[in-house]
Amino acid sequence: MSTIETKSEKVYKGNPLNLIKMNSKQLDDGYLDKTPIFQFILLSILFPLWGAAASLNDILITQFKHIFTLSDFASAFVQSAFYAGYFLVAIPASLIIKKTSYKLAILIGLICYIIGCSLFFPASHVATYSVFLMALFAIAIGLSFLETSANTYSSLIGPKRFSTLRLNISQTFYPLGSILGIVLGKYLVFGNGPTLEEQMSGLTPAEQTVFAAEMLQKTLLPYKYLVMILVVALIIFLITEFPKSKPAKSAIENAKISETFKCLANNKEFIKGIVTQFFYVGMQTAVWSFTIRLAMQLNPTINERDASTFMIYSFIAFFVGKFIANLFMSKVSPTKVLLGFSVLGSLAVLYVTFVPNMSAVYMAIVVSGLFGPCWATIYSKTLDVVKDKRHTETAGAIIVMSIIGGAIIPLIQGLVSDISGSLQFSFIVAFVCFAVVVVYSIGQLRHQNV
Known part of the structure; x- marks a missing residue:
C-alpha cells in the first residue's frame, strides 16, 4: 500500500497550532500504516464526553417527571429532543468533514457542546x-458533530484490518463517561430523604412552585463541571496534529450528495445496518431511561438518589x-460475538419484563452488559459495506442519524x-428491538459464509 502526502496536508501539518505531532503515514485507502497512540487515546476520550451527556438525560427524565408533572410518554421527550439534534445535524457535519477535516468537525462539536451546556x-x-428541551437539543448538535466524526475517524486511524476492534476499544471508554454523568446527577441533582413525589405532595401550589425552582437549580451543577472539562479538551485538540484519513483519489471531493444518497439507498446491506442501529440505539436509550423508575416502582422504599445507584451499576456492566x-x-469474528450477546440480551429483557420483583432490576443491569459490542460492531460492519470510499463521510453520518431511534x-x-x-411490561419493547439485532447478526453470518 503506497503512502501519500497531498499539498493540502503539507499546509495542514505546517499549522503552528499543531504543537503535538504524529509519525504515522497516510495510505491511499484513507487508513494509516500504524495507529498514532496519543491521537487515538485523545480521540477515544471524546466517547465518554458524550456518554456523560446521554446518562444525565436519565437523571433529567426522573427529575422533570415530578417537577413538571409529566406522564411517562411526555417525560421521554427529553430523549426525543436530544436525539433529534443528532438526526438533523449529522449530514451537515459530514459535509463539513468532507470539505475540511475530521479535526475541524471535532472542534466545532466541542464548541457547540459547551454552548449547549451553558444554555442550562x-x-x-x-x-x-x-x-430545557431546547438546551438539550443544542447539546445534541455538538454531540452530532462529535459522533459523526469520532466514530468513523476511530475506525480509520490505523491499519484497516483492525478497524472494528479500534472502534470497539474507543467505545469502551463510553460507559466511563456514563458513570461520570450518573454520579454527578446522583450527588448534585438528587437529594436525600423522601422522593420528589412525596415531598411535593404535601405542599401548597405556591410552595410547589418554589420547591420546583430550587430543584431545577440543582440540574445546573453537573453541566458546570462538564463545561470545565470540555474547555480543556478543546484546547488539547486545538494544539494536536491529526491525520486527514481521506482516500487518495481526488474524486472524493467531487462526489455529489445526490450520487451518494442513490448509492447508499441501493445498498441493501447498508440499509439493514441502518435499521438495526436504529432499533439498537432506541432500545439502549429506553432501557436506561426507565431503569431508575423501574427500581422505584418495584421497591417503593427507595428514593431517586438510591435508585440512581442501579444506573451506576448498569454503566459498570456496560463497560x-x-x-x-x-x-x-x-x-472469533465480531459478528459471532454480536449474535451471542444479542441472544442472551433478548432472554434477559424477557426476564426484566415478566418477573415482578427486584431481581428484574438486577437483570436490567445484566442487559446493559450485553449491550457491549452492539453499537461499534453494527457501525463498523455497516460502514464496511460501502465499497466506494467517496461516500464514507456521508455513510458515517447516516449511521449516526440512526440514533434517532433514541428519540422514538x-x-x-x-x-x-x-x-x-x-x-x-413496557420493557417488552426492548425485547422486540434486541430481536432485530439477533436477526441482523444471523443475516451477517450467512452473508459471510456465502
Missing part, C-alpha cells in the same frame, strides 16, 4: 420544560461487557407504559 443556566431561570466483547473478538423508541415504551399501566 438561562433555562433554569425560565423554568419551563420546553426551554465490563464491552471489555469482554473485545476479548472475544480477538478469538423511548416514546413508544413510555406510551406502552401509560396504556398498560405497567412500566415493567
